[in-house]
Amino acid sequence: MECAAKGLVEEPCAGSAHRRCGSCGAVAYCSKDHQFIHWRVHKEECARLSTQMSRIDTLSQFPFTFSIESLALDHTVPSTRCLFLESIKVHLKGLWKSECICGPEISFVKDLSITAEWNLESSLCPCTEPENPVPEPLASWEDYYRWRSLPLHSPVALLLHWPLTLYHCLQLSHIQTSRYDEHSTLRIHYLGPEKELLQLTVFAELHALFPGVHLHIELVGPAVPRSRDGEVVNISSYAHCSVENCDCRSSTASKDLNCSALTLKLWKGFYHERYGDMDSNPHLILAPNAGVAAYPSWMPTIEMIREIGIPAMFTDFCEEAAHLASCCIRSITGQPLGVPIQVNPFRQPIAENNSALYIPCYSNCFVFGM
Known part of the structure; x- marks a missing residue:
């Protein structure tokens, strides 16, 4: 944890x-x-941060039964995520490679493979078509796991928070799919992808969430490797499980999935x-985990979004980042948020470390929109 007065003294x-x-x-x-010096800054935010700290227990409540030695506010255990992945035998395997601090740097990865596997038994992952159409709407991880017939000890929510957050944002935007x-x-224009670039196959779940819908998602951000700029990726099947004789590996597994039903296109910049x-x-x-207030490059992007008038949804790791983002958006657009800051029910169920604050942080934790 860094001293909050760093930079002021x-x-x-x-x-x-x-x-x-x-x-x-x-x-x-x-x-x-240093605490005395910082008070002139902190006195404006102390009550707000206190309110955010009061939500720690609420944000850490998940239905899952897998054990995560998370200690959401323990900043002395940087390898917690790695230890958990090791405990379920997926550390640095398949789709899980980028989920820990020792995973590969995206900028150095030339192959954004869409063939990576779950490395889990078939009963623990959504490797085939769902048994029933998706009920409308899914409102929680419990709803999703029940629909997909997954046990609550399955860890797939750690990766599926990307497509489920997209699903949730479409619901909040009242777009009739x-x-x-x-x-x-x-x-869909998907801004600022990072980890997702090494987990593209998880977006196959959009086949199940939006059956019969042709989705075209353009992912744009500085983390896209230059060698992949402009590349088109068709996702035509679900990620495979680890069972060799599972139906997901048969030649007919994707017969009901139109190879163009989910198209991803990558743009660098x-x-x-x-x-x-x-x-x-x-x-x-x-724009998942956007960090609007942290990066000046968001200012011209927000202005452009205002001009083109397209609904835009954002997520961030913590409530304070979402609050600061809303202030930035209001200052640029002159308008309040169209979708107020709220907890994302499909946030990733493992805490992220925050080097500056003790407030609870989870990937895609809070959602809001213009």
Whole structure:
């Protein structure tokens, strides 16, 4: 944990930041002097952070029975995620490679493989078509696991939070997916992908979530490898399980999946720079874990989104990041959020470390929209 006064003081910190604010408990300091100096900044946010800290228990509530030694606010155990992946025997395997700190750097990966596997038994992963059509709407991980006939000790939610968050954002945007079929296309612009670039196969679950719908998703961001700029990827089958004789490996497994039913296209660069190169206007813009307030490059992107008038949804790791993002969006557009900040029921069920705050953080934790 970094001292909250870092950057405001000239003298170096006096050691580790172990002195937490007695009111909110969200920030920490290396010394009493640094805490005193930082108060002129912190007094404006202390009550807000205290409210956010009160939601720790709510955000950590998941229906799953797999054991994660998460300690959501323990910043001294950087390998917690790796240890969990090792405990379920998927560490650095298949789709799980980028889920830990020792995974590959996306910028150095030349092959964004769409053939990676779940490395789980068939009973633990959605490797084939669902038994029944999706009920409308899915509102929680319990709903999804029940529909997909998955046991609550299956860890697939750690990866499926990407397509399920997209599903949830479409629901919040009131976009009627029933209007789109093989004769028309539902177009999504997906901003700032990072880990997802090494987990593209999990988006096959959109076949099950939107049966009969032709989805075209254009992923644009600086993390896209230059060698893959402009590449088109067709997802025509679900990721395979580890069972050799499972139906997911048969030649007829994808017979009901039109090879063009889910098309991904990759673009390197910022959205406001590449929008003119992209195929056509989207029905929805989605920016997962956006960090709007942290990166100045968002300013021209937000302005462009305002001008084109397309519904845009954002997610972020913590409530404070979402709050700061909403302030930025309001300052640029002059308008309040169209979809207020709210908890994403399909957030990833394993805590992320935050080097600056003790507030709870999960991938895709909070969702909001223009």
